[in-house]
Amino acid sequence: xxxxxxxxxxxxxxAPRLKGAKIGRIRVLFPPLLRRTSGPALRELEGxxxxxxxxxxxxxxxxxxxxxxxxxxxxxxxxxxxARRGALPDKHTRLVIPLSxxxxxxxxxxxxxxGFMCFLGPASPSPEIDGLGPEPLGIGRGDFAEILxxxxxxxxxxxxxxRAIAGIGNIYADEMLFRxxxxxxxxxxxxxxxxAKVLWRSMRAVLREAIARKGSSIRxxxxxxxxxxxxxxxxxxxxxxxEKCLRCGSPIRRIRVGGxxxxxxxxxxxxx
DNA sequence: ATATGCACCTGTGTGC
DNA sequence: TGCACACAGGTGCATA
Numbered sequence: 001x002x003x004x005x006x007x008x009x010x011x012x013x014x015a016p017r018l019k020g021a022k023i024g025r026i027r028v029l030f031p032p033l034l035r036r037t038s039g040p041a042l043r044e045l046e047g048x049x050x051x052x053x054x055x056x057x058x059x060x061x062x063x064x065x066x067x068x069x070x071x072x073x074x075x076x077x078x079x080x081x082x083a084r085r086g087a088l089p090d091k092h093t094r095l096v097i098p099l100s101x102x103x104x105x106x107x108x109x110x111x112x113x114x115g116f117m118c119f120l121g122p123a124s125p126s127p128e129i130d131g132l133g134p135e136p137l138g139i140g141r142g143d144f145a146e147i148l149x150x151x152x153x154x155x156x157x158x159x160x161x162x163r164a165i166a167g168i169g170n171i172y173a174d175e176m177l178f179r180x181x182x183x184x185x186x187x188x189x190x191x192x193x194x195x196a197k198v199l200w201r202s203m204r205a206v207l208r209e210a211i212a213r214k215g216s217s218i219r220x221x222x223x224x225x226x227x228x229x230x231x232x233x234x235x236x237x238x239x240x241x242x243e244k245c246l247r248c249g250s251p252i253r254r255i256r257v258g259g260x261x262x263x264x265x266x267x268x269x270x271x272x
Numbered sequence: 273a274t275a276t277g278c279a280c281c282t283g284t285g286t287g288c
Numbered sequence: 289t290g291c292a293c294a295c296a297g298g299t300g301c302a303t304a
Binding site: 075076077092110111112113114151152153154157219220258259 | 273274275276277278280281282283284
C-alpha cells in the first residue's frame with residue numbers, strides 16, 4: 001500500500017502521540033511478523049520511552065531509549081491505528097504496543113501479512129536499511145543522473161528498485177514519469193543529462209506535493225488517525241486507463257513493465 | 273546484467 | 289450465502 005509519501009505521513013502522524021510514551025508489554029499476535037528479526041529480545045523494550053519516529057525509504061522507524069529502534073515495512077496492506085487501551089484487536093491486527101502515558105494502544109494491522117518488523121539494538125546490523133539507495137528528496141541532480149546513466153533497463157523499473165533509489169512505488173513512478181514526459185520503457189542510460197534533470201525535478205515535485213496532501217488513498221490507505229490522503233485527486237495517469245489525458249486528451253494506456261501495471265499517455269510520453 | 277514468472281496472502285470488483 | 293478470475297500503494301527468489 002504505502003509508498004514514501006504515505007509512510008512519511010504515517011510517521012508524522014504517529015510522532016505526537018508516541019513521543020515520550022512508555023512502552024508496555026508488547027503482544028505479537030502473528031509471530032511471522034518478526035521473521036526478519038535476529039536482534040535483541042523484544043522484552044528489552046518494556047518500560048522504555050519512545051524518542052520519536054522516522055522514515056527511510058518505505059520503512060517506518062520508531063526510535064526508543066537505549067539506541068533501540070523498531071523498523072516496520074508495511075508492504076501492501078500494513079497500517080497503524082491508535083486504539084483505546086485494551087481495545088480488542090480485530091482479526092487483521094498483528095501487533096499491539098501498549099503505551100503508558102497516552103492511555104492508548106498502538107495497533108499494527110496487515111491484511112495480507114506481507115509486512116514485517118525488525119527490532120534493532122544499538123549496534124544491530126540492518127540489511128533492510130543498509131541495502132537501500134539514497135532518498136529521492138535528498139539526492140542531488142548530478143548523482144541522480146549518474147544512477148540513471150548506469151542502468152540499461154527500463155527507467156520505470158529503475159525507479160522501483162529500492163537499492164537504486166529508496167521510497168518510490170508504482171503510483172509515484174508513473175506520476176513522475178508523466179510529468180517528465182518520459183515513456184516508462186525508456187532505458188535509463190538513454191535519457192541523457194537534460195531529461196535526467198527534468199525527471200529529477202518531476203520526482204521532487206510529485207513527492208513533495210503528495211506529502212503535502214498526505215498521500216494517496218485509493219483503496220484502504222489511511223493515516224493512524226483514520227484520515228485519508230488527498231493526492232489521488234491529483235493522479236494524472238495512475239489508475240486512469242482509457243480516460244483522457246488531462247494535458248492532451250489522448251486515452252491513457254496501461255502496459256506491463258517489470259510485472260507491474262504502468263499507466264502513461266502515449267502522446268505526452270513518446271517511446272525513444 | 274536484465275528480464276520474467278511465481279510466491280508470499282487476503283480481499284474486492286467484474287463478468288458469466 | 290454462485291463461481292472464476294483479474295487485480296491490488298511490495299518485495300524476494302529461482303530461472304532464463
